Amino acid sequence: MIDVRLLRSDLDAVRASLARRGDADLDSLVDTMISLDAKLREITAERDAVRAKVNELSKQVGMLRRDGDAAGAEALQAESRALGETENTLAADHDTMSAKLREVLLVVPNLPHPDSPDGTSDADNPVISGPFLPAGGIDGFAEHQRVPHWEIGTDLGILDSERATKIAASMFTMQRGAGATLARALCQYALDANADAFEEVRPPTLVSTATLTSTGQLPKFADDAYAIERDDLWCIPTAEVPLTSMYAGEVLAQADLPARFMAYSPCYRREAGSAGRDTRGMLRAHEFDKVEILALATPDQAAELLTEMVGRVERLISSLGLHHRVIEICTGDMGQSHHRSFDVEVYAPGCEQWLEVSSVSWFSDYQARRADIRYRPLDADGKPVKGTALVHTLNGSALAVPRVWAAILETNRQPDGTIAVPKVLHPYMRGITVIGG
């Protein structure tokens, strides 16, 4: 969530910044926050004053008892008891008000970075790298590449959507044989490619409500997540969720930042809002595998890390021989928690579309405030500064399997209908260099 104090110190800037997202409802939410915050502070001051009086009286009671003045003590106790009731009322009001304010704060999106491009939809996202396409552009692909992966996969016996649906439900997928090996190889490769700088983690894939709230999925997007109600747990939609919360409630040393983590995990998404979209093949599934990279950083380190992480993802995709481009997400298309965001897209010649295969984002302190992840800042001489500060979080998919898998099938389809496995994956394929044939 955003810092309420910004509403008091720099209201106009907050309004202007949120306005760039193009959501007309936000302005009235800001008004609500301001009035709740004002009331909350008023009640807090009142409650504190009453508490101070009760504390003072209680001290005196203790002293009078020690001195043997029972009657005097009784009198003060009665006075304090009466004040206690006032305090209870004020405390209850305070808690109600505070809960209301938090409710609003949890649904207000992050402020976009000044350099994030303005825009109202994905049509306004500028291409900042590429597109890297064959000669002739998207018309430059050969005829044998223009077959959608669901046909290729089914024909080669490496994709069995029909049985996946029978076992689970629609929009679940299943890879078989060399297809399953290819999926696992992609994960393995993505982990190895980032192992130079990121600690590998194997996190829980079921998490608590508090954890799913910290990263921004709850309360607003509860319908998009699978819930295990009996045990009050949720299936993670991405490893970002457990990785971000690893240090929730903790205070890190500045020397430990940036802290970098990567994780392979299955990801679960109900896709509640996407019924009927991309229902074929591997473009959209309820369960898929992904390797995530994530960093906790100081505010000063964040911008550079973002660039580094986008670069890593782009190089990884490029090394697989896929035709790609990098776009920056405009203010009107950014996710709720995002401060600045980039997508890497791959062109799939068979289904004839650009596929988002990675999204790398900087969340400023938005998630860290929800999760309460802080560090002890040092000054320029390396001496501790008083107090603590929130870290900045960044994360991105190093590699999301299904769409990359699909793009490889389509891009690497040979005239004879077989699939050439990208060279960088050979070490992970048990000797398979060509699928089919």
Next chain:
RNA sequence: GGAACGGUGGCAGAGCGGACAAAUGCAGCCGCCUUGAAAGCGGCCGGCCCACAAGGCCCGGGGGUUCGAAUCCCUCCCGUUCCGCCA
């Protein structure tokens, strides 16, 4: 799932109804001493709200008893050990 014992500041660890934000040790910061460092000595040293004041809040979370709770009661969560069950 059952039983026992625990959960206190960056860490370790006292306190178990009244001046406790909390002893002590370690770590950290400042200074003295020293050519420098270590040792030693002196001082400082948790976080949060709020305007850096006053004041308030925080001893796993929540609730209760009381004039007053780190301390008593209830409840939940977590940890350790033992039992049960098991990949």
